Amino acid sequence: MLRHLLLAATAMTLVAACARKEKKSEAEPPKEEKAAAASESQVDAAAPASNVIRPPKDPYPSTYSPYASGVTLITGATILTGAGERINNGSLLIENGKIRAIGAGNTVTAPEGATRINAAGKWVTPGIIDIHSHLGVYPSPSTESTSDGNEATAPVTAQVWAEHSVWPQDPGFTRALAGGVTSMQILPGSANLVGGRSVILKNVPGRTVQEMKFPGAPYGLKMACGENPKRVYGEKGGPSTRMANFAGYRQAWIDAAAYKKKWETYWEEAEKYYGEATAAADETKKKSRRSAKSADAKKDQKPPEPPERNLKLETLAGALAGDITVNMHCYRGDEMAFVLDMAKEFGYKVAAFHHGVEAYKVADLLAKNGVCGALWADWWGFKLEAYDSVRENIALVDAQPNGCAIVHSDSAIGIQRLNQEAAKAMADGNRMGLKIPEERAIKWLTLNPAKAMRIDKDVGTLEVGKMADVVVWSGNPFSVYALAEKVYIDGALMYDRSDPKRSPRTDFELGQLTNGFTGGSGQ
Amino acid sequence: MTALRTLCAAAALTLFAGVAFAQPVLIRNARVHTMGPAGVIEAGDVLLNDGVIQAVGVDVAAPAGATVIEADGKVVTPGLFAAYSNLGLGEWGLDAEANDETTRDNFPLSAALDATDAFNSTSSLIAINRAGGVTRALTAPEPGSKLFGGQAAVVDLSGRIASVTKARAAQNAVLGYAGAARAGDSRLGAFAVMRGYLDETKAYAANPRDYKSRARDNDMTFADLAALVPVVEGRQPMIVAVDSAVDIRGLIRLKTDYAVNVIVLGGTEAWRVARELAATNIPVILDPAANLPGSYEDLGSTLANAARLQSAGVKIAFYNPDGGATHNLRLLTQQAGNAVAHGLPYEAALAALTVNPATMYGLGDRLGSIEPGKAGDVVVWDGDPLEVTTRAVAVFIDGRAMSMQNRQTRMRERYKSLERGDLPFAYRGQD
Numbered sequence: 038m039l040r041h042l043l044l045a046a047t048a049m050t051l052v053a054a055c056a057r058k059e060k061k062s063e064a065e066p067p068k069e070e071k072a073a074a075a076s077e078s079q080v081d082a083a084a085p086a087s088n089v090i091r092p093p094k095d096p097y098p099s100t101y102s103p104y105a106s107g108v109t110l111i112t113g114a115t116i117l118t119g120a121g122e123r124i125n126n127g128s129l130l131i132e133n134g135k136i137r138a139i140g141a142g143n144t145v146t147a148p149e150g151a152t153r154i155n156a157a158g159k160w161v162t163p164g165i166i167d168i169h170s171h172l173g174v175y176p177s178p179s180t181e182s183t184s185d186g187n188e189a190t191a192p193v194t195a196q197v198w199a200e201h202s203v204w205p206q207d208p209g210f211t212r213a214l215a216g217g218v219t220s221m222q223i224l225p226g227s228a229n230l231v232g233g234r235s236v237i238l239k240n241v242p243g244r245t246v247q248e249m250k251f252p253g254a255p256y257g258l259k260m261a262c263g264e265n266p267k268r269v270y271g272e273k274g275g276p277s278t279r280m281a282n283f284a285g286y287r288q289a290w291i292d293a294a295a296y297k298k299k300w301e302t303y304w305e306e307a308e309k310y311y312g313e314a315t316a317a318a319d320e321t322k323k324k325s326r327r328s329a330k331s332a333d334a335k336k337d338q339k340p341p342e343p344p345e346r347n348l349k350l351e352t353l354a355g356a357l358a359g360d361i362t363v364n365m366h367c368y369r370g371d372e373m374a375f376v377l378d379m380a381k382e383f384g385y386k387v388a389a390f391h392h393g394v395e396a397y398k399v400a401d402l403l404a405k406n407g408v409c410g411a412l413w414a415d416w417w418g419f420k421l422e423a424y425d426s427v428r429e430n431i432a433l434v435d436a437q438p439n440g441c442a443i444v445h446s447d448s449a450i451g452i453q454r455l456n457q458e459a460a461k462a463m464a465d466g467n468r469m470g471l472k473i474p475e476e477r478a479i480k481w482l483t484l485n486p487a488k489a490m491r492i493d494k495d496v497g498t499l500e501v502g503k504m505a506d507v508v509v510w511s512g513n514p515f516s517v518y519a520l521a522e523k524v525y526i527d528g529a530l531m532y533d534r535s536d537p538k539r540s541p542r543t544d545f546e547l548g549q550l551t552n553g554f555t556g557g558s559g560q
Numbered sequence: 561m562t563a564l565r566t567l568c569a570a571a572a573l574t575l576f577a578g579v580a581f582a583q584p585v586l587i588r589n590a591r592v593h594t595m596g597p598a599g600v601i602e603a604g605d606v607l608l609n610d611g612v613i614q615a616v617g618v619d620v621a622a623p624a625g626a627t628v629i630e631a632d633g634k635v636v637t638p639g640l641f642a643a644y645s646n647l648g649l650g651e652w653g654l655d656a657e658a659n660d661e662t663t664r665d666n667f668p669l670s671a672a673l674d675a676t677d678a679f680n681s682t683s684s685l686i687a688i689n690r691a692g693g694v695t696r697a698l699t700a701p702e703p704g705s706k707l708f709g710g711q712a713a714v715v716d717l718s719g720r721i722a723s724v725t726k727a728r729a730a731q732n733a734v735l736g737y738a739g740a741a742r743a744g745d746s747r748l749g750a751f752a753v754m755r756g757y758l759d760e761t762k763a764y765a766a767n768p769r770d771y772k773s774r775a776r777d778n779d780m781t782f783a784d785l786a787a788l789v790p791v792v793e794g795r796q797p798m799i800v801a802v803d804s805a806v807d808i809r810g811l812i813r814l815k816t817d818y819a820v821n822v823i824v825l826g827g828t829e830a831w832r833v834a835r836e837l838a839a840t841n842i843p844v845i846l847d848p849a850a851n852l853p854g855s856y857e858d859l860g861s862t863l864a865n866a867a868r869l870q871s872a873g874v875k876i877a878f879y880n881p882d883g884g885a886t887h888n889l890r891l892l893t894q895q896a897g898n899a900v901a902h903g904l905p906y907e908a909a910l911a912a913l914t915v916n917p918a919t920m921y922g923l924g925d926r927l928g929s930i931e932p933g934k935a936g937d938v939v940v941w942d943g944d945p946l947e948v949t950t951r952a953v954a955v956f957i958d959g960r961a962m963s964m965q966n967r968q969t970r971m972r973e974r975y976k977s978l979e980r981g982d983l984p985f986a987y988r989g990q991d
Contacts, residue, residue, distance in 0.1 A: 177852040177853050177854050177858075178853050178854055178855050178856060178858070179854050179855060180855070208852060208853055209852060212851060212852060264654070268654070397972075397975050398975050398978075398985075399978075400978060401978045415888060415890075415891070416882075416883060416888070417883075417887055417888075418651075418652050418653065418685070418883070418886065418887035419652070419653035419654065419883050419887070420652060420653045420654040420655070421652050421654075421655060421658075423652070423653075424652050425971055426968060426971075427968050427969075427971050427972040427975075428968060428972075429972050429976070433972075433975070433976065448882070449852055450849050450850075450851075450852070450882060451882075453849075453851075454849075454898070457894065457898075457948045460948045460949050461894075461948050461949070463949070464948065464949035464950075464951070465951075468951065469972065469976065515948075515949060516947060516948070516949070517894060517897030517898060517900075517901060517946060517947050517948045518897065518900065518901045518947075519901075520901060545853070546853065546859075549853070549859050550829075550832075550859050550860040552860060552862040552864070553864070555862055555863060555864045555902070556902075557851060557862070557863050557902075
């Protein structure tokens with residue numbers, strides 16, 4: 038009741054903000070897509086000589102650079118690898134920012150001069166990944182000045198990018214770090230049918246957002262079902278009904294498909310015209326060779342005109358092409374079922390339903406379609422579409438064959454103890470007879486979100502060669518008393534509960550009240 | 561003597577909990593946190609009879625006809641007492657029809673509003689929170705456009721019609737920025753309006769008939785002034801939402817000047833004023849998870865707040881502003897656990913969930929601890945009650961076993977298997 042008015046308003050915008058669909062990674066295709074995307078952006082940067090116009094795919098590139106990683110050997114810990122395994126009395130070797138070795142007992146050795154951490158009695162997990170955060174776009178302090186998460190001026194605002202709203206000085210980042218969070222997807226709010234692009238960040242403080250951007254991570258698209266768009270636009274020209282929500286999504290996809298086609302046609306013609314050999318134009322090239330008169334014909338032809346760029350449709354087309362993951366805020370099971378059909382109608386893939394208070398009602402459909410449920414353990418009832426909550430939601434989504442459960446926060450407070458949220462969900466699942474050990478439940482916080490965000494080749498598990506994003510917990514992280522003691526990101530010790538010098542403090546908090554070092558980052 | 565089997569299987573519990581026992585109940589062999597002078601009793605027994613706790617100790621004899629529950633070392637605590645909530649005043653959010661928590665726009669009445677007029681003892685939230693071990697709650701109307709929300713009531717979570725434990729147990733008010741927003745967008749306005757109400761109430765209380773006949777220069781209603789009489793007479797505590805140290809000091813002055821019995825709600829910076837709060841005997845109901853500078857008045861938020869206040873001698877209790885004041889009172893244990901993780905002594909955390917709220921609202925003689933003669937509000941837990949993986953396995957209110965079923969457990973039963981059956985899902989799980 039404190040700041041009742043303010044909180045209510047904030048809550049509404051926040052709640053109104055969250056929907057995202059994502060493209061869930063399957064075994065192989067995502068890597069190819071990523072590789073393709075990477076090579077295209079290289080072309081953007083390195084081949085200005087090309088005559089074929091291509092909108093830049095990465096105009097605000099990551100400038101993230103890991104901080105110094107020593108060689109660190111952690112021994113004696115209970116390790117949950119994030120890949121479903123548990124290693125008692127485990128050892129982990131970090132070198133050059135990467136996980137160099139992991140194993141039981143003394144099977145892992147370190148070179149001389151390595152920092153040795155005796156973690157007897159402690160637990161080690163991969164860094165926690167929050168697929169649904171509004172840190173930076175709805176930062177602390179929460180004021181009109183900083184409220185940058187919902188472009189609630191039109192129901193489809195695919196043209197906006199969350200990164201342009203992120204305030205890197207949000208103190209919330211430091212609190213999340215103290216909770217073991219090493220990567221986050223920052224999403225626009227859920228006021229809109231299509232809210233805009235997300236950005237994936239490493240939780241390393243930066244002066245600029247680019248310094249925080251997860252290198253190579255794809256963009257996400259945020260979309261929202263149900264009450265929020267209805268409430269926000271009901272008296273502003275619509276949509277005012279769920280049927281109009283769907284009409285709005287479908288029209289957007291139709292426009293995006295047409296836009297995508299225009300560009301593809303242009304690229305095909307332009308490559309043919311200029312005789313440029315790109316991988317995508319192989320077929321065209323072969324045909325050109327066969328006809329053997331393209332060079333002569335060119336003189337008589339006008340060069341193909343590129344279509345006019347449209348930022349909104351560019352993002353939507355990226356989602357249709359599979360370059361951008363789709364994150365869908367959706368509470369009700371029946372709406373999720375329609376979204377799954379809509380994805381088939383337009384040939385895209387939903388990565389995850391976010392919030393999904395009723396995901397347990399359609400857990401089989403989610404699993405069958407390879408869509409994750411990014412869920413809370415027990416937050417519910419703040420509106421009618423969030424009324425049918427059960428404490429077993431996460432466990433029931435997880436229990437399906439190929440089920441993919443993710444614990445998400447959507448909250449600057451909740452993100453600080455995602456481990457506790459997973460613990461509650463695990464405990465309730467086990468009480469109903471599901472057998473969920475800690476080594477499985479930790480995946481809800483690590484591997485599963487990494488997969489849905491398509492950063493799982495780099496993070497999400499403690500496997501050799503991956504980024505050394507690692508948390509040392511004071512005890513079993515599935516306990517209310519466990520605290521993250523050390524947090525490594527790319528092998529660099531970014532947070533140490535016992536060392537004020539390893540605890541970031543944002544510009545906003547610098548020189549404000551000093552609370553004394555409490556072990557909590559930034560406070 | 562009806563001997564029930566050990567409370568280990570959830571199924572057995574469900575059967576047991578489905579019946580309300582009027583006869584005596586003996587809970588045997590538990591780790592009992594009495595929260596009273598007896599402290600923690602290992603291998604203790606608790607005897608409930610006639611709605612009250614009849615005995616607590618070691619080797620309590622079972623009277624004839626008693627139901628015996630073998631707790632097998634499980635943990636027993638007093639029923640949890642939510643120090644601040646809007647329970648029973650709203651069923652789901654964002655829908656005016658389902659909410660009576662507050663008034664809108666410039667509705668003229670404020671302090672006169674009475675939670676008992678709308679409290680819905682059949683709200684589905686009650687059984688859901690009760691399954692989390694909550695047996696009593698203060699339920700408060702939220703301030704609308706004025707500084708006062710109205711009179712809060714202490715209720716039990718039995719779901720019975722007559723579940724108001726104490727009507728008009730506290731007045732609910734705001735100062736700080738929330739107060740400023742209702743008084744000219746300035747804290748100066750908020751304090752001036754608050755003092756104005758208290759002054760006028762005193763004048764009114766001295767001679768209501770005379771007061772009513774006088775010309776006045778304010779828009780305070782007689783009903784609101786009448787409702788504030790017990791506040792200015794110090795008989796009814798006034799909960800005041802304030803966070804910053806500055807606002808808390810203002811509230812301390814208010815208490816000194818008017819002899820009102822105030823309780824701080826929120827108090828994110830209360831630790832900075834801890835000694836003054838202790839000296840003036842002002843309790844604080846706080847959110848132990850608050851650690852962000854969410855606004856200009858929260859710059860000093862820290863997870864150490866609870867521990868620092870407690871060590872200074874301030875009486876504390878917990879609340880959860882993040883939707884937790886209605887739907888998730890059951891997470892008070894998690895909040896308390898986090899306070900312990902950040903330095904609050906364990907028994908102090910339990911006290912914040914039990915005996916402290918009971919005494920704040922003048923119910924310390926009836927509620928909050930397991931002592932002979934007190935109400936039979938008792939919870940059996942399958943582990944450390946502050947641990948996130950622990951759940952309540954049996955809940956008693958006024959000596960009666962409560963059902964552990966609720967809308968959520970039924971929904972789970974309906975959908976736990978998604979196999980297509982002989983009939984649609986709508987036919988399942990209705991028991």
